[in-house]
Amino acid sequence: MNVRRRLIPTAALAGAVALAATALTACSGAAGASGGKDGKLDVMASFYPMQFLAERIGKDHVKVDTLTKPGVEPHDLEITPKQTAQLGEADVVLYLKTLQPAVDKAVAQSGVKNVVDAAALTKLEVHGTSGHDDHAAEEGASDGHDHSHGETGEDPHVWLDPVKYAEIAKGVGAALAKSDPDHAADYKKNTDELVAELGALDTEFKDGLKNTTSRTFITTHSAFGYLAERYGLDQEGISGVDPESEPSPARMKDLQAVAKKDNVSTVFFETLASDKTAKSLAADTGLTTDVLDPLEGITDKSQGADYFEVMRANLKNLQKALGNK
Incomplete structure (x- = not known):
């Protein structure tokens, strides 16, 4: 992983x-x-x-x-x-x-x-x-914004x-x-x-993601590190933990290579942030797009009315994208 x-x-x-x-x-x-x-x-x-x-x-x-x-x-x-x-x-x-x-x-x-x-x-x-942290650091330095969280850059999406x-x-x-x-x-x-x-x-996630064709998913917002760690998946984020940070051209090129190498079919975007970058990458690589919701808020666009419903929708979307056997 x-x-x-x-x-x-x-x-x-x-x-x-x-x-x-x-x-x-x-x-x-x-x-x-x-x-x-x-x-x-x-x-x-x-x-x-x-x-x-x-x-x-x-x-x-x-x-x-x-x-x-x-x-x-x-x-x-x-x-x-x-x-x-x-x-x-x-x-x-x-x-x-x-x-x-x-x-x-x-x-x-x-x-x-x-x-x-x-x-x-x-x-x-x-x-x-893989390959993302250096790009994120470069982008953070070049645009003057800190895209990490806290003094040590820990991921808060627990x-x-x-x-x-x-x-x-x-x-x-x-x-x-x-x-x-x-x-x-x-x-x-x-x-x-x-x-x-x-x-x-x-248990539903463990059983549902046990046998898939691919273990890699691409998402606009790198919010799914804990989920990927828990269920043996590989998260490839277009941006960092900050969903509004812009990826570098080098990062976009890397992701095109990852998609081809790891049999990726889908680029995920979320409900509360722009889907522009996801659609751009999907168009360049011939991939489809779908929603993977980081559950930072519930709106009428959410694929469920509460935490459990949205998480189960995320599971179904991951199964489809990863080629559940």
Whole structure:
């Protein structure tokens, strides 16, 4: 497999409660246990995958708002002073550090006491594709933009691996229970149910991608490193983890060669970013195009109404593109 990775030293997953204690900056006592005027815990989620966890685990005990509205590309999010103030009023803020720099800054400025950083609930890795990292570095240097995430360039797209997403779910459940101990049993039950569903999804991907003609897929947005690593695939990204970065002519030439060598049939694009580059490469190589959704948001263009439906649509699209036997 060509996906290269380096483990980033983060807190080891020593149990959901211990992780939640690391990820949750708790104020004295069980702040937020009484929630807002309606008695619910006010949770502010940074973007859809965090919102989904809060809603599925909190259910009737939480009121969930999100900073990233449907249709907005999370990487490009700008935070208003009003939103920063709303962060400060939340009982719990759930976000993924390094994915959205504007959110990282707003959280730090908000003064909110209970903060859950999903990146501290699992191990983050650096993902690249063969021949891609050097081009990405060159492009980043030439256009004056930093296309990496965080100080070490770790990949934040952990929710696209059901196993890692389950690890995060456990930590989120424990953090909600700590903030609202009166409903701890319900949070635990809901977490266990969600983790079981994610385990079933993992099995579906394992079985569904076990026997394919090709193991390589090309995508505009290099968001699928964890998914590729988990299921033995090779992700070849046109751009880096930043979906708006422009590939170099050399990178496009490399991808044409990869497509021919590895029997690639499809170039994937996503719902929240431009498909221009994918269609250009497909036209130059005689390939088809299809959607591989990084699940950074749900809109009426999404191939499903929630995380599980879209992930299963991704699986079907991958099976078709890779030549499932």
